[in-house]
Amino acid sequence: MNIVIIGAGISGLLSALELAEQGCQVNIYNQTYAGQASWAGGGILSPMYPWRYPRAVNLLAQHGKALYQTWNEKLQPVTGIDFEIHETGMLILDETDFEVGLNYKTQFQDPMQHCEYLQREQLDQVNPHLSEQFQHAIYFPEIANVRNPRLLQSLRNYLEQHPKVQFFDQMPIQKFHIQQDKIEYVETETGQKVYADQFVVTTGAWSGLWSAQLGLELPVRPVQGQMALIKTPAHWLPTMCMNRVMYLIPRMDGHIICGSSMQECGFNAETSDQIQQNILEAAYEMVPELAQFPVVQNWAGLRPSSPEGIPYIGQLPHLHNVWINLGHFRNGLCMGPASAQLLRQLILKQPTSVDSTIYSPEQLLKLEVMTS
Template structure:
């Protein structure tokens, strides 16, 4: 006979957004059931690069900027907290980031002045000295020295371990949601093959799959999968001391010498099969940035599905006409960047606390079809 379970909040989706949503709510004393249709963190949260900044922060709206700034300032604390609680280090690694030959460099510098962010022009001779592996031929550079990257698979592992230590959290993996429970016009939980889960609130944090889930309630959520492919090289630990970005492609160093290069932007539905043309394109970009990678070992090539949304602005908050239903999804290319602020904002709204930032730009009201 199928089981029945009760919780104050049911979170659908175990990516970094779902994990951090559950973690923040549970830390406030809320009982939480977290569901994932496979293992937590196995989709976009695992597949991404982990730069703790939008790739081109000045090209985004104030709504994305507000979440990004709060999260960037919070990430070092989050990394230390998770290491202390679980013994797993998410490796929040401050390397800085160089942008090379930007077409909109003047706009970038003006944005930095306005937002008081430490972006500055750097002479190319100084860049070549700091990053000897960088290809010759670039003429201009701007840098932010305080940009970090987080090792996202380790972040997911640490969050999972932290949740398993909390007595008011139930984690259910391999547990796909098949529908919603509605009573008297209110969402009261979800249906799964393993049984019904009743909850006072249901939070949809299912990344690229969020729109598909909500169709069952007649809600048109403009979130769709956008495929991205990456490759991973193994190099010496001191090969690349800083992240570098040119022509839309980036290289990210990990502490142990692994170098991530990404990424493609493809609209291919829910197909996340890695392809040979993408691999060839990524290798070409990698070698144009860092010529020595032509002789480096490629140890991985994979694809993930980003939750594409209009202008990359996530949906955070309650859904009108569906009392009890909440969203924290649609972060597009910036899920890892925006996660701490997005999940703090969700918890603030759900628990009726003063929100960390103005919640209006993210509210589902007026943005759903």
């Protein structure tokens, strides 16, 4: 089977990996904006405050850590890149979430979401750098983070060496040519026609721009998130921390990601001084000692927002050879492996690992057939 994947962020690369490993010929067309969410995210392998998300999000996210561990073991000997699944655990400091968080672990029965209530003496043992203002927290020892820029490098490197994969980096797809109930071919911006058996759209925050061509409304829009990066000594901060939707994510080499903001400003990916100041103030509130260390970088990314944060995974209802894997909002990295696995199972007509109907475009999209 010959498959064209449009978009080379985390969803596109993982989808390509799943399909190529099953023997499909995969051609990846790297749009000019590739990776603006995948590279920019924090890489927490769990939804933040999972009880605030629909069950459909958590059903995919719960597989992220184990699937990444499996892929890292397979890819690292080939690529020489360890994308660092860092098992730090996470402290949630929001007192209003303690009770619901502790109840959630019992209801959901997911080992990843096991948590414990800690008072100050225990907190000092888990994370001695935490501000004295926090006298208790709930602790999730199983939650890890992945170093997503290295993850993307590893996936890309592995796929470039794969005999079933070819990248087209300077040929972004611009048009879909539809004949009756299928895409006959897609066209690059230089006018080249590209044929395939199946077409997969994984274009993240830009996916809504295809709505008119595909004849339905894809309710995916960009939501900007800004981050800052602080450099501390290696292994300085022992856990991830979260308070009021702001987080600290330690990497093994001492870099600490501080984030993140949420702003609807179209496709603007520029940082602002005020938002950066707000991020750092939140970081210093959680861990005051961070103010002693340098801020080495800041950036913004564009999340692919969907109405409830539930991704659309599956075949478009009116086009028999078009599939989508998009709309993951804030959880594309943790849902990514299971989303790609589900897409592969659907395309190849294999038994599915989760109930696919809750992600079905036909179920989630309000079909609006457009007339020319």
